[in-house]
Amino acid sequence: MKEKAIRKFKQMDWILIATIFALCSIGVLMVYSASLYLSYETTGDFHAFFKRQLIWLGLGCLVFWLASVFSYKAYGKWIKFIMLITVLLLIVVLIPGIGVERNFSRRWIGIGSFVVQPSEIAKLTMIIYFAHAYTKKQRVIENFKQGVIPPLIALGFVFLLILMQPDLGTASLILAACGTIVFCSGARWRHIFLLMGTALFMVLILAVSEPYRLKRITSFLDPYADPDGAGYQLINSFIAISSGGWTGQGLGLSSQKFGYLPEAHTDFIMAVIAEEFGLIGIYVVLGLYITFMIRGFLISRQVDDIFAKLLAIGITFKICIQMFLNLGAMSGLLPITGITLPFISYGGSSLVITLAMAGILVQLSTHRRQKLHVIEKQPIGEHVSI
Template identity: 55%
Template sequence: MRFFKRIDLSLLIGLAFFISFGIMMVYSASFPYATIRFEDTEYYFHRQLFWAGLGFLLLILAMIIPYKVYRKLVPILIMLTMILLFLVLVPHVGVERNFSTRWISIGGILFQPVELAKVTMLIYFAYFYSRKEEYIDNFKKGVAPPLIILAIVFALILKQPDLGSSILIVFSCGMILFFTKIPFRHLFLLMMTAVIGVLFFAITSPYRLERITSFIAPFDDMEDSGYQLINSYISISTGGITGLGLGNSVQKLGYLPEAHTDFIMSIIAEELGFIGVLLVIGFYFFFFTRGLLIARRAADSFGKLLAFGITFQIITQAFINLGAVLGFLPITGIPLPFVSYGGSSLVIMMISAGILLNISYRKVP
């Protein structure tokens, strides 16, 4: 009981309700497609329920294990992450879907190594910079080493190709750097390098360039590159204030691709209206404020930097997904945290939340 009194119980309860909401919306958004493809209306629902159950067990485990243990595991975690990211690119090992090779099959279960990379890179960056505070003015000794590993991870993920996740990881690790005492000149130089690099990789690939142009002018190619975004617009505009009612979406009946994964927010808007949208945004705002509070109260630099990294990564991922659904950002395939269908994403998100809760337990008064 003393343990549950010291952790951020409001965040734990909020996560439980929001993940339950996500499971409900996965069922609502997926049952037409599941019926057509598998003749089982509950196919995706049962799988998401299984992953949520596993994720909850791992969340509790991560919530109990002292976060300082991860400092000893950093070499193993980074090595495992890089091996898995490399295996994705090996023919007959990596699994291709939708012209991307982002999965490997482990015992018949598909797993996305990039999801593991999201949390292991945060642990690595928080570990390194919490130990190098006195050398942070020295770029070569106190700043550069983790950036080399980050560049390798970025390149491996980009080969899948997955520019969206690459950008997310770079930004999240950059936020950890932001909360150190790094000199502004070094931070500015790294920011400019990152922006130029992302723009270069975005415009030099026909595939990625098409993603950018389709979000800028989707109605120029309504039958192809703009099709998904246009149907997202229709879904959102149809919902109005209160929505059509749970289960009553029309766009999920084969019109909106990825309705239960990347574009599940469009179905939420259609079925639950603006009220449903506010519910989702309200949770992420709540998560953001609790995460910042946990980071500020963390017992040491490692916990502080790790809490900042986890908080900004989850909120940034939500922002990227919502921006794509609304047409403010290019479509990148980034799932909506805790809501979109997908075992790897949900489990890793819940583990990250468990680590954040453990940091909250070991806070300073």
């Protein structure tokens, strides 16, 4: 038993693990820097947000470890129960008096001084559910009615519950991650294009149906048309980025975080990184995300189990598309969606669930490496069943 544990420890993907914790280290450092002013203004304590993030990071590390040693196959067996709990939480958060309302959105459930965001749990739940469902549907995957449609009904229900909070950004992110799993499941191209077209049309209609969402789109196209209103956040992000230059102003020396840049420690934390560490800091963070993406897609290619493949693809794509949407909004290349930067932005539920996903990815990588290790140890010519 001890030798098996030691061998498994050695077989872990340490490049992936180092990348994940490098991103988390940057995150906790930048949350400390970016939240100092707001933390004092709201709590009277310069370090309140930083201390909360440390607690969440500690919990996230525990969850990461558990996910990295817990067999991924068990998730498929428990997916119905996990789905039930997730849906119940998404319903409970909408109940006045239970759901915590902030900025006209009810997305959190309060637990003492901490809050939990059920939609973050839904991100992981739906990835597991879709990976499991389309693994079971392989025999009828080319049949649109029997193989493709049934899991989409559950996705539509979860999408609607999150939209009622309202949170179109998170709902769309879940839609994209699940859509990627469908794309990689072996479904017919015509079915995929039909679903993609329908999803894009639906999200576009929802994006322009509410005045505040439409303002986000128009401010993204021309933020200077309303510099004191819808374009204010993006303009201050531009100022932060341009102030950083190549090497930045130095750690803690950002000026935009002092009440000028809204959400400096959450949605726009990358703007603070750009101001304090310049283009070099941006390149370092991007390099880490690219490393994560490469390792994730390599894992998805090297595991043999279809469930493991779809799970690795869903997790990797979700984290990478979330990074892409956040950086696109921060730089003015995409509309502002309120999506945080994975591993780095302030936020307990987001950090813990992202680390849970990363732990599952490490577990899948360990499974892959164990298979490769078995192959390498077999005598030449001996058949190996995988």
